[in-house]
Amino acid sequence: MKPIEVADAGPEARAVLEDIMATRGVTDVNNFWKYLANEPRMLAHVWASLKELMGPGALDPLTKELIYVAVSITNNCEYCMASHTAAARAKGATDAQINELIAVVGLANMTNRLANGYRVPVDPQFRNSDAAPKT
Amino acid sequence: MKPIEVADAGPEARAVLEDIMATRGVTDVNNFWKYLANEPRMLAHVWASLKELMGPGALDPLTKELIYVAVSITNNCEYCMASHTAAARAKGATDAQINELIAVVGLANMTNRLANGYRVPVDPQFRNSDAAPKT
Amino acid sequence: MKPIEVADAGPEARAVLEDIMATRGVTDVNNFWKYLANEPRMLAHVWASLKELMGPGALDPLTKELIYVAVSITNNCEYCMASHTAAARAKGATDAQINELIAVVGLANMTNRLANGYRVPVDPQFRNSDAAPKT
Amino acid sequence: MKPIEVADAGPEARAVLEDIMATRGVTDVNNFWKYLANEPRMLAHVWASLKELMGPGALDPLTKELIYVAVSITNNCEYCMASHTAAARAKGATDAQINELIAVVGLANMTNRLANGYRVPVDPQFRNSDAAPKT
């Protein structure tokens, strides 16, 4: 599938691409959006979701970019690592933070398998914690 | 493999388990550590790593717990989700933050596959961003 | 490991490679088979399995190629995405179908993690549906 | 996190849950939606995406349910396997089709790793196929 430039997009995709540019204050969109423009319905849903969920909310935008990078490293998505690391830096992430993030992602992937390998039963207090969350 | 209680652990494992209890101010350790005590060398390394990396650093401890949960959801490690969600709550995470975290993890897993599926090439500016990081 | 050309293959591997060419009506095999020829026993089993399962059956061959692409995107296997997308196109898949496939794969990867993240219990009617399938 | 019944949902989530029931002609929603109601913004986006993409389109709804099951098996999401297998059956999937689907998913996961393990280079004709798709 080929990328679709903003000027070549049909009306449905173009409206989304222009909203991306307007929201971000840029004059072009990243490759991700140009490829996703091949499926305008999905383009619209993905953008609407990210626009609402990745902005300010219960978590600050930088934390959410770091979470995005953590998932992308775990799944080995090179594009997503590059784009969301750049987004994290644009929101203020330092080298020290990126390095620590990568370390934590490595540790989590390790202990995930240790817990699986030993089939460790969930401690009762962890279930209680979830049943009576602090809100 | 069976869990090893602190009182039954050999000296190498017991020293680690006691340091976990002392560091956390608790009188017992979670199941994870009791199972890992079957391999005292790994127990020592895992604890030393988590003790140093998961405490205060470039990222605050809550952010690191959220990253841990994000990886654990992606890998579907039930034990790790439960234990690190509890740890995140103990460090102040609210329901709204946990809910937003799960949403972001879902979105990242989706866009990871969209980027893979379209084999989206990395934009040059993302590579530049990495080559000249803000430090 | 290096690829093994048909002319250079030992008798066990060569018989399989020639059956692939005869079955598909082609004069050479794809790289996948040339590498797999390094392990002739596995080459024979993989080809026998694909030959029997990927042809006409309970599901039509195009549907099975789309399923193959879906798994390959989820696992981020670039070779498999390329080869099975080509196979799906050869069996009639349109751009619109490929785009919709990628979208569905993205959505499934998202909701898989949302279901994991909330540890959603399986609804009783889904278990019943499985216990008394429509055949 | 606890499931939220329709009657207990806030207005934003309730509107989505009622649209799910109206669209599907049912009087209650599955557990997945009750848990997702904890994050009404994500609930709205996920439902809007599935409503638009999983219905009739370039691919028929049954094929899309099978794709969903294929991804869910690959990721080992028990809830998603159960719910989408039930959905596939409701759309007419037979036991023979489900069995063949599982077989194909197994084969794809195997050949994904064989291709990775040998680092098989993508054949030029597969790249060409993608550059000049049949539409």
Place this chain on the structure above:
Amino acid sequence: MKPIEVADAGPEARAVLEDIMATRGVTDVNNFWKYLANEPRMLAHVWASLKELMGPGALDPLTKELIYVAVSITNNCEYCMASHTAAARAKGATDAQINELIAVVGLANMTNRLANGYRVPVDPQFRNSDAAPKT
């Protein structure tokens, strides 16, 4: 899908199940085979592959069982962990070996993500090593 007992299997599946019992010197087959009997073609291929590849070969059978467990832990397949750990023990694996295996699997999953996260380029000597293997 329900398991199919040997006595209830159709002739194609039954022949495979009986060969499993004869080969292993047992009077019943494990649940895995009873479920796979729902798809007799796949049952035959899977058994033929495992019978040929998992026995004595370039690698000894115990090493291959350990590799099987390592993959199963990484993918979090509870059934496969249990059955192949049992098979490894039956072939002589000690607790110390199982514990060390789990540790190595944890480390590999960690360093896989560290290498991904830093996008570490492959060293030239590793490529050379592969191009001129010791045989």
Place this chain on the structure above:
Amino acid sequence: MKPIEVADAGPEARAVLEDIMATRGVTDVNNFWKYLANEPRMLAHVWASLKELMGPGALDPLTKELIYVAVSITNNCEYCMASHTAAARAKGATDAQINELIAVVGLANMTNRLANGYRVPVDPQFRNSDAAPKT
């Protein structure tokens, strides 16, 4: 992030890098360590873990390298496949062994999904085997 050469590393990272060189009897370290040197704490922990666990133990070093390769293929970590395949060859692995390893990894990834797809319940004897291990 950029690789850090041994001569440019700070004292904490440099001590680790020099221990790697001394232990392995080499005059430079692989790219993996140069990148990990960006996070000296993690560098120290990863090296300490690998140094202790990957050497002679309950399992021989070659078996452990093969396990490492198996996990790396499953996760599709190209760097790790290359480096640990080279390490396995350096410890004596033959082409026949590497080929058989890749085959077993493929089979395990397949049967993992077959077991998941059928939600095969763990046989009682596998649970017993684990509860009363042969040591």
